[in-house]
Amino acid sequence: MANQQNARGTRTETGKRPTHRVFAVREGEGDQRFWSEIGAAWAHPAGTGFGLVLNFLPLQGQKIVLRVNEPKDEQG
Secondary structure: EEEOOOOOOOEEOOOOOOOEEEEEEEOOOOOOOOEEEEEEEOOOOOOOEEEEEOOOOOOOOOEEEEEEOOOOOOOO
């Protein structure tokens, strides 16, 4: 897989691996937040948006957050 710089100057990864993970964040008491991974996202090569696959759909007004899918450390 190769990294490319798109028209907006951000880096995208080409290939089948998602570029981002999708989370629903539910507010708890005080400063508590409960993060649930609900899907994956792939950045469009032109940098104009994302393709999403959601395994779950939040129904109670949770915030949706996309986080960069960091490669796992293969050494340990």
